[in-house]
Amino acid sequence: MPVIVLEARDFTSPLFLVRTWAVLSGCTTFSLVASLDHSALNQPNLSQDRFRIFCMFIWCFFFTITLLIHILSVIQFHSLIPISWKNLTMTVAVLGTLMCFSASVVFPWIIMDHQKLSTLSVAAAVASCLTFLAYTLESYVLCTQAHEQRGYMGSVPGLLKTLQLWGGCQMIPLVVEAIEEASVTSTNREASWQPWISSVSYSICILMSLVTLVVILGDLAGRCFLPFDRFLAGFSLIGVLLYMVATVICFTKILQLTDPRQLNQDKRAQLVIIETVVASITLLAYTVDFAFSIKLLCDRSHA
Structure with missing residues (x-):
């Protein structure tokens, strides 16, 4: 089978240029961070080391998958892959x-948490911001395409589902840190169970988001034994309920910050505030998505 390559004008298209930018800046970012001396990242601090690994995973993962998408787009092999290409790219x-x-927010927080800053660490933070800007422009270019070209994930419900998955991913290092801190510093048995309840809620929501994403990318909606829009409505309702519980727990943690018996207040306050903000944003995403699902079901019932 002959290899089909893009035409010359396609190599100067906005989509090709921003993907090239994303690949180059992503590679630069994790290369700079990998070359940093361990002392420059405050390695004895296990919390910061955990978040540094999380950032490295983000840069490496999206560099790899964007590079694969870029190569497949150039040689025009994406039609041979049994997935929805337009939904995948979006x-x-x-x-x-x-x-x-x-x-781009977490890594500067890590490197600015100690007195000594290196040139490489600052350059890595700048490269991370450039990577974020590249993906932002790519999202804009894809969203300006026709609805048939950007697929379901380019619609408002699809974007909300991506936001839900993002919220769940952010909770992974935060929950791990909260569980570890509760097992070490907490003297209240009820408070020690809070991170476990939150982790169960977040895990269920992440699993539902991944199942939804697999079904959409694999074009498997027609194979479900029930209408897929009802599944989406049910997943959204479960997400609303679970994140309501998690958000209440987060605000309870904020009230517990006034307890003078709690150790390491500054660090704990930062993590609790971050978790509360992300949980609130994700709860809003599930609520709006649930409203869209109910509206869609009502429209179809009256059709």
Whole structure:
């Protein structure tokens, strides 16, 4: 089978240029961070080391998948892959935007938490911001295409589902940190169970988001034994309920910050505030998505 390559004008298209930018800046970012001396990242601090690994995973993962998408787009082999290409590219672009934004916020927080700053660490933070900007432009280019070209994940419900997945991913290092801190510093048995309840809620929501994403990318909606829009409505309702519980727990943690018996207040306050903000945003995304699902079901019932 002959290899079909893009025409010359396609190599100067906005989509090709921003993907090239995303690949180059992503590679630069994790290369700079990997070359940093361990002391420059405050390695004895296990919390910061955990978030550094999380940032490295984001840069490496999206660099790899964007490079594969870029290569397949150039040689025009994506039609041979049994997935919805338009939904895949939109999901990677939007999720890459959100995840790289998180890394661009977390990594400077890590390197600015100690007195000594190196040139490489500052350069890595700048490169991460450039990577975030590249994915933002790619998302904009894809969203300006026709609805048939951007697929379901380019619609408002699809973007909300990407936002839900982003929120769940942000909770992974936060919950791990909260569980570890509760097992060490908490003297209240009820408070020690709070991170476990939150982790169960977040895990269920992440699993539902991944199942939804697999069904959409694999074009498997027609194979479900029930209408897929009802599944989406049910998943959204479960997400609303679980994140309501998690958000209440987060605000309870904020009230517990006034307890003078709690150790390491500054660090704990930062993590609790971050978790509360992300949980509130994700709860809003599930609520709006549930409203869209109910509206769609009502429209179909009256049709």
